Structure formats: C-alpha cells, structure tokens
Amino acid sequence: MPRIVMGVESSCDETGVGLVRLHDDGTVELLADEVASSVELHARFGGVVPEVASRAHLEAMVPTVRRAFDTAGLTMSDVDAIAVTAGPGLAGALLVGVSAAKAYAAALDVPLYGVNHLAGHIAVDTLQHGPLPTPSLALLVSGGHTQLLRVDDIAGKITEVGSTVDDAAGEAYDKVARVLDLPYPGGPPIDKAAREGDPTAIAFPRGMTGPRDPAFDFSFSGLKTAVARWVEAAEARGEEVPVADVAASFQEAVADVLTAKAVRAATESGIGTLVISGGVAANSRLGALAAERCAEAGIELRVPRPRLCTDNGAMIAALGAHLVAAGVAPSPLDLSANPALPVSTVCL
Numbered sequence: 001m002p003r004i005v006m007g008v009e010s011s012c013d014e015t016g017v018g019l020v021r022l023h024d025d026g027t028v029e030l031l032a033d034e035v036a037s038s039v040e041l042h043a044r045f046g047g048v049v050p051e052v053a054s055r056a057h058l059e060a061m062v063p064t065v066r067r068a069f070d071t072a073g074l075t076m077s078d079v080d081a082i083a084v085t086a087g088p089g090l091a092g093a094l095l096v097g098v099s100a101a102k103a104y105a106a107a108l109d110v111p112l113y114g115v116n117h118l119a120g121h122i123a124v125d126t127l128q129h130g131p132l133p134t135p136s137l138a139l140l141v142s143g144g145h146t147q148l149l150r151v152d153d154i155a156g157k158i159t160e161v162g163s164t165v166d167d168a169a170g171e172a173y174d175k176v177a178r179v180l181d182l183p184y185p186g187g188p189p190i191d192k193a194a195r196e197g198d199p200t201a202i203a204f205p206r207g208m209t210g211p212r213d214p215a216f217d218f219s220f221s222g223l224k225t226a227v228a229r230w231v232e233a234a235e236a237r238g239e240e241v242p243v244a245d246v247a248a249s250f251q252e253a254v255a256d257v258l259t260a261k262a263v264r265a266a267t268e269s270g271i272g273t274l275v276i277s278g279g280v281a282a283n284s285r286l287g288a289l290a291a292e293r294c295a296e297a298g299i300e301l302r303v304p305r306p307r308l309c310t311d312n313g314a315m316i317a318a319l320g321a322h323l324v325a326a327g328v329a330p331s332p333l334d335l336s337a338n339p340a341l342p343v344s345t346v347c348l
Contacts, residue, residue, distance in 0.1 A: 004031075004074065005324060006082045006104070007317025008061075010097030011089025011117045012144065013038045013053045015060040017068040018314030019079075020127070022321040030127045032072035033307070033314035036060035043184045047174065048143075054092035061100050068313065079108055081330070083320025086114030086348050087341025088144075094337035102333055111330035113320045114348040116158075116341055117311075118145060121277040123154055123322055124308045124315035133273045133300075137161070139262045141286070142278035142311075143170030143185065146218050146258075148265050149343060151275075154319070155326035158343050161265050162216025165208070169254055170280045172220035176250050179228050180243050190247045191283050197248030199285075202230060204253040209260075216265050223253055255286045263293045273300045282306035323347055 009016035019032040038056035042048045069075065084101030087094060098114065105112035122138045138149040138158075146164040151157075167175070170187060177186025182193065204226050207219035227250050234241050266274050274294055280286060281303055294301040308314060323346070331348050338348070 004080050005317045005320045006079050007313040008084040008097045008101045009313045009316045010057045011085045013048050014311040015057045016313030017064045018317035019072045020317040028321045032068040034068040036064045050090045057096040081111045083113040083316050085117045087338035091339045098337045114331040114335040118343045119346045120315035120319045123319035125275050125304050129302045136273040137266045137271045138275045140278045141169045141280035155322045164218040166221035172224045175224050176227050194248035194251045197244030199248040199252035201245035202249035255289045259290045275302045279310045281309040
C-alpha cells in the first residue's frame with residue numbers, strides 16, 4: 001500500500017502542495033502544507049481574474065513543490081501516489097495543476113488520483129481530528145461554494161443535501177466589503193470590523209427561510225443587496241455609515257442561516273457529527289454560533305484550524321490517502337480537468 005501521498009491544489013487563486021503519510025491503521029499524518037497565494041494580484045480587481053490565476057499557478061508550482069519536500073524532509077523518490085484537484089474550479093487554473101500532477105506521476109511511475117476539490121475540504125478535517133464518523137454532515141462555506149453534504153464514505157459516497165441558489169457566502173462577504181470600502185478578500189476585514197459592532201443594530205433579511213422555501217438551500221444575493229441599499233440610503237441622508245454595525249449585522253445574518261440549516265439538517269437526519277470547512281469556516285461568529293447550537297442539539301462539531309480551511313494541497317493529499325486506503329482505482333493519465341465536477345464524483 002502506498003504510504004506517502006502528494007497533493008496538488010490549483011482550483012482558484014492558491015497553489016497548494018501537501019504531503020501526508022498513510023499509516024497502517026488508516027490514519028493520515030500531515031508532513032507538509034505549502035501554499036503560494038496570488039490573492040494580492042487579484043485585489044485591485046475586487047475578485048479573482050482567471051487568466052491571472054492560471055499564470056500565477058504556472059509560476060508558483062515548481063517552487064511550491066520544492067518547499068513542500070524541504071519541509072517534509074523527503075525526496076521525490078519517496079512519493080508513492082499523487083492526488084490532484086480535477087474540479088470543480090477555474091478551467092485554466094485546474095489545467096495547470098492537473099498537467100503538473102500528470103508529469104510528476106509519469107516521471108515517478110506512481111498512481112495518479114484526480115479528485116474532487118469539495119471532498120478535499122471534508123477530508124482535511126481528518127488531519128486534525130482523526131477518522132470521520134459516518135454518516136457525517138459537512139457544511140462547506142467559501143468564496144465559490146456554500147453546500148450541505150451528507151458523507152457516508154469520504155472515499156466514495158457524498159450526497160448534496162442543500163446548496164446556494166445564487167451567491168456563495170464568501171462571495172457575499174467580498175461584495176459587502178466592497179460596499180463598505182473594506183479590503184479584498186472581504187471575510188477577514190468584515191469579521192474584524194464586526195467585533196466592534198452590534199449584530200442586532202440592523203435587521204437584515206435571512207434568505208430562503210420562509211415556510212415555502214427549500215429547507216436546506218441557501219440564498220445570499222438578497223442579503224447582499226439589502227446591505228448595499230441600506231448603505232446607499234444612509235449616505236443619501238448625509239449620515240456617516242456605521243461600518244462596524246453594518247458588518248456585525250450582515251455577519252450575524254449569514255451565520256444565523258448557515259448554522260440553523262446545518263443543525264436542522266443533522267437533527268432531522270439523525271446525524272451526530274457536523275464538519276464545517278472552507279475559507280468562511282475561519283469566521284469567528286460562524287464558529288461561535290455553530291458551537292452554541294451544536295451543543296444545544298447534542299451534535300459533535302468539528303472545524304479544522306484556519307490554515308486547513310482555506311484551499312491547500314494538504315486537503316487533496318489527505319483525500320488521496322483515503323482513496324488509497326479504500327482501494328479505489330487510480331485515474332488514467334489522460335484524465336481531464338472538469339470545472340463543473342459534481343460533488344458526488346469523488347475521484348475521476
């Protein structure tokens with residue numbers, strides 16, 4: 001059985017390379033997690049520019065691989081298998097990672113696993129908290145995804161329970177930050193500003209919470225628009241915009257809906273473990289409210305440390321290790337990236 005698994009992530013604006021060791025008991029040990037971010041290149045545009053991201057991945061890939069092996073104290077010859085994000089994500093960005101992984105796999109004559117980025121966000125939790133109880137419920141919240149997923153088998157059976165019908169939560173954070181003249185990406189500055197504000201100051205709407213709305217789907221477009229209109233109205237009246245209160249009220253609306261639906265879905269399904277991952281999982285209010293509501297419902301809450309929540313190669317390596325342990329067949333060397341890869345497909 002392969003022991004050292006290398007993971008390559010390039011779905012958006014982070015070039016990630018991770019190395020893990022798969023132990024005989026099925027546990028996975030993190031050896032290295034190196035990331036090169038191109039976020040500063042995109043900041044002036046207020047969002048990720050696909051062409052810029054692709055070029056940044058191309059330039060960062062080899063140096064990031066070298067740093068990962070230096071950190072782990074390993075050589076390329078130690079690698080037994082390679083996993084790479086095959087989707088979902090930006091087409092050009094994915095192609096850089098997949099091409100690099102193919103080249104390394106062919107040169108080293110090791111099996112290649114083209115894996116699902118979203119499943120990686122779930123698998124990364126096992127690096128910190130150990131084996132994932134099954135079934136579990138995963139809440140993935142990031143700039144591109146907001147989904148509730150039932151996990152019966154991390155290596156092969158993941159089912160979507162609910163998803164956003166418009167903006168992802170992280171996307172809404174970025175757009176609200178722009179309205180408030182806060183830096184990009186919007187998550188950290190809004191979280192920071194909210195700590196000084198009153199979350200009850202403004203009654204922003206909770207999307208998709210009406211009696212006729214789908215129970216576990218999400219919508220943040222209306223919330224984003226409500227914040228923009230509130231700020232515009234305040235400025236039209238000549239008032240100074242209370243940034244901290246707006247940030248806190250907006251953040252409370254997001255955290256309220258996310259945690260309420262996640263806990264409800266777990267309770268109604270009889271699932272006792274909730275994993276929250278993705279970049280927005282590092283948000284302080286989301287974590288605090290989730291912990292409070294999970295404790296009340298008797299649900300175990302697992303949230304990876306912030307470094308593991310954002311896009312990284314460690315999560316892809318971890319997923320690859322679980323696929324190896326489960327005996328899943330490797331991907332063909334002619335595999336293609338799939339920007340719209342469904343979460344139900346864990347490995348191509």
